[in-house]
Amino acid sequence: MAEIVTVARPYAEAVFKLAKEQNQLTAWDDALRLLVAVVQDASIAGIIGNPNVSGPQVESLLLDIVGDKVSSEVKNFVQVLVENKRLVLVPEIAQQFAELKLKAEHSVDASIVSAYPLTDAQLGELNAQLVKRFDRQIRAQVTVDPELLGGVKITVGDVVIDASVRGKLQAMAYGLKS
Template sequence: MAAQSGPVSGIAERYANALFDLADERKALDEVAEDLRSLKRMLDDSADLRKLVRSPVVKSEDQARAIEAVADRAGLSQLTRNFIGVVAKNRRLFAIEGMIAGYLQILARRRGEITAEVTAAKPLSDAQMAALQDSLRQVVAGKVSVDLTVDPSLLGGLVVKVGSRLFDSSIRTKLQRMQQAIRGA
């Protein structure tokens, strides 16, 4: 992972590797991955939660208590809750999103999967997700893991990033292009 570029910092990388090793040892790779995806969705959906984990002003004890309550309420596994507790105690919650990304990257690499970062205007149904994965599988000719983020500002359509390739079929981008074309005419 050392040569990797992207959202995973050195701190996040070390923690992600440690969590991966623990989860692998305990045969809980999928359980922890699902926990981390849930936590990522919670962070994506809550500005207050993002503020809590990123704030250097909030005491570590308060951060730890708050994130533990979130983890309990979300029903995260004991291993994931213990990990988050250690991260909070060590004042590293600011890097939790990188840790999540790092863990999921390690898992995908282990499985020979390519991760597609997909942004949609609204959550996708199971049928839409399956169709998307089938389409992506054909494009990359291999296993694909989808990391879905919801961004209502897209208005509709999808933005898909696979490796260095970007496919943007969002209505927002189409409107921007039309606006530029009108200005240029």
Template sequence: MAELMTIARPYAEAVFSLAKEEKSLAAWSESLANLATITADEAMQALLKSPDASDADVMSVYEGVMGANLSDQAKNLLAAMAEHKRLLALPEVSEQFEVLKAEEEKRVLATVISAQEVTVEQKTKLSAALNAKFDAEVEVTYETDPSLIAGIKIKVGDWAIDGSALSQLNKLGAAIAQ
């Protein structure tokens, strides 16, 4: 995953710079999200990993699915990434673009992962606490992961808190093992 982030960063930054200059952040956001969805498809993943697939074959799939919604600049991005065999990084490019877009718009993106579904009251309290912590409007995405047993994890960029029971049990196990 760290490798994909490293590969994706220059592409995301270049696209963001272009989109900002042309005041087309929303259009690029939508385009990258669509390209990321196509790339994440199992059949597309198999095509991208196939040594027999040419860049032209791959490009024709993206063009066929996107149709008129694929701008010339997006085609250029795809061509550059295809030439360097980097198309598998498109979902990460989209994610990093969204982070840059959020920063530009003075928004903060957060992910809350909980062992159980978070209630409306809990969401309200978490949002208020995160808004106060980051002194910004925080957009929170909620996920559930039963393997956490209980508690939550909160991720905002590089900042993270792991208050899950699983984490606490792992720490206890490590302390006992010493």
């Protein structure tokens, strides 16, 4: 896994630099997501991994699929990946690109799991507290999990804030066992 991350990094950084210079961060993000969907499709993945299918054939297939949904620079990028036999890196490149994009936008993704649906006012207040704590704009993804019993569990990067009733009960049980 670490090897894939390491090999993908220069590609992600190069694409990010190009996208930023052209003020096309969102377009590249969309294009990379499309490429991820294409290369992870079971039938396409089988063709990509087939040693009987040549690089130019794989390239032609991919470019036919994405068609005019991507720019000529993205098509050139696909060509480079095919030539270097690096199509397997597309998901990791897209992930690293998304992280670089968030950093450049001074944003961070947050996963908020709530025991009950949050009102707009509650979400707004929670978002404001997270902005203050992390000093970044927050892109929140909210889900509901009744097993929390009450409260919320928030994950921002590698920081987990467990303010759920279930989490507090587990902490109390652990404390009593010690």
